[in-house]
Amino acid sequence: MLRGVSSPRKPNPARRSERSRQAVLDAARRLVSELGYDKVSIEAIAARAGVGKQTIYRWWPSKGAVIFDSILALSADGESIRLPDTGDLEADLKTVMRATVAEFADPAFEAPVRALTLQVVGDPGLAALYREKLSGPVDEAKKERLRSAQRAGQLAADADLDLVLEVLYAPLYQRWQLRSGALTPEYADRLVEITLRAFAPCA
Amino acid sequence: MLRGVSSPRKPNPARRSERSRQAVLDAARRLVSELGYDKVSIEAIAARAGVGKQTIYRWWPSKGAVIFDSILALSADGESIRLPDTGDLEADLKTVMRATVAEFADPAFEAPVRALTLQVVGDPGLAALYREKLSGPVDEAKKERLRSAQRAGQLAADADLDLVLEVLYAPLYQRWQLRSGALTPEYADRLVEITLRAFAPCA
Numbered sequence: 001m002l003r004g005v006s007s008p009r010k011p012n013p014a015r016r017s018e019r020s021r022q023a024v025l026d027a028a029r030r031l032v033s034e035l036g037y038d039k040v041s042i043e044a045i046a047a048r049a050g051v052g053k054q055t056i057y058r059w060w061p062s063k064g065a066v067i068f069d070s071i072l073a074l075s076a077d078g079e080s081i082r083l084p085d086t087g088d089l090e091a092d093l094k095t096v097m098r099a100t101v102a103e104f105a106d107p108a109f110e111a112p113v114r115a116l117t118l119q120v121v122g123d124p125g126l127a128a129l130y131r132e133k134l135s136g137p138v139d140e141a142k143k144e145r146l147r148s149a150q151r152a153g154q155l156a157a158d159a160d161l162d163l164v165l166e167v168l169y170a171p172l173y174q175r176w177q178l179r180s181g182a183l184t185p186e187y188a189d190r191l192v193e194i195t196l197r198a199f200a201p202c203a
Numbered sequence: 204m205l206r207g208v209s210s211p212r213k214p215n216p217a218r219r220s221e222r223s224r225q226a227v228l229d230a231a232r233r234l235v236s237e238l239g240y241d242k243v244s245i246e247a248i249a250a251r252a253g254v255g256k257q258t259i260y261r262w263w264p265s266k267g268a269v270i271f272d273s274i275l276a277l278s279a280d281g282e283s284i285r286l287p288d289t290g291d292l293e294a295d296l297k298t299v300m301r302a303t304v305a306e307f308a309d310p311a312f313e314a315p316v317r318a319l320t321l322q323v324v325g326d327p328g329l330a331a332l333y334r335e336k337l338s339g340p341v342d343e344a345k346k347e348r349l350r351s352a353q354r355a356g357q358l359a360a361d362a363d364l365d366l367v368l369e370v371l372y373a374p375l376y377q378r379w380q381l382r383s384g385a386l387t388p389e390y391a392d393r394l395v396e397i398t399l400r401a402f403a404p405c406a
Contacts (some may be wrong), residue, residue, distance in 0.1 A: 036325075114324065121380045122239075122321050131383060160393075162384065166374035167397060171366070174373035177324045180334060181365065190363070194370060198401035 037115035240318035
């Protein structure tokens with residue numbers, strides 16, 4: 001669930017600037033999908049976006065920074081991130097996890113995310129930025145839904161919510177990273193069922 | 204639990220060759236720990252090992268191949284991999300997971316494993332090799348212990364053992380990869396408790 005994450009609108013850059021900026025981000029993301037992170041250059045991004053290299057360097061210090069932003073932009077759609085809350089935790093989490101699994105099974109989505117993952121895992125500074133800018137806010141939104149479930153008695157009141165999220169998501173990320181198993185709706189459902197069993201309120 | 208994995212001894216290379224081979228593997232692993240994967244070259248490995256570059260190219264086609272083998276060699280100690288089986292699944296898994304968490308908290312161990320992880324996640328061919336040579340055999344040994352627990356009624360008889368291993372290990376790997384939380388003995392214990400609760404036999 002990266003799509004659907006929001007960030008506040010930038011304070012009014014000139015419209016034309018904003019168009020160039022978007023073109024650069026789109027170009028960066030597409031090139032990473034097509035070529036892989038290592039083979040993408042600032043020159044190629046500039047050419048694909050139809051801007052000069054200097055335009056890119058005005059906004060970003062490095063190739064890594066452009067690509068990081070291009071992937072963050074996947075998630076910025078102007079809506080506040082919020083998990084569904086129908087009152088039925090299991091149904092809501094299955095909705096979310098099925099969507100997440102579908103994203104990771106989608107080559108257009110997963111290729112740039114894989115490139116980002118490699119950067120983040122290899123670079124402690126980028127990992128901190130990733131937690132601050134992306135995973136932190138997304139996890140907080142997920143925890144809001146889990147807290148609502150705790151109040152409704154559908155999840156143990158003393159459950160460690162960081163651990164709940166790890167048990168729910170980490171198996172999927174590992175399976176995706178290592179290509180060690182199928183990413184199916186049934187798998188999404190199983191992860192939800194297992195997690196809810198692990199953190200069920202005491203009877 | 205990568206240490207403690209075995210592979211059968213190679214069929215008698217000349218002792219001197221074997222010494223050079225070991226020197227190359229040690230050099231590769233140390234250099235990756237010190238410099239990071241990207242900065243290590245075949246030249247540097249040869250110099251550190253006190254062999255010629257040609258000696259390395261005789262055995263390995265590429266830098267990636269040497270480093271992959273150097274990390275596999277961490278696990279090759281001549282013993283058959285086997286999880287403890289005292290009859291108490293929870294105690295045995297806690298022993299194993301505490302050791303695993305300690306490995307991933309140890310810079311000398313985790314740095315080359317991180318380098319390997321980045322290669323494996325970025326390269327589908329290497330991921331297949333990794334499953335065949337390393338994670339497959341290790342997982343099979345773990346499943347043997349889980350099957351013994353199923354027979355003893357300590358784990359649901361119909362539990363999907365691949366999923367059990369994912370729930371047990373993937374949170375740790377993710378936390379280690381993203382540096383998103385502490386790797387402590389208590390965390391190891393919690394993962395075991397949560398996993399056993401998730402896959403408990405029906406009462």
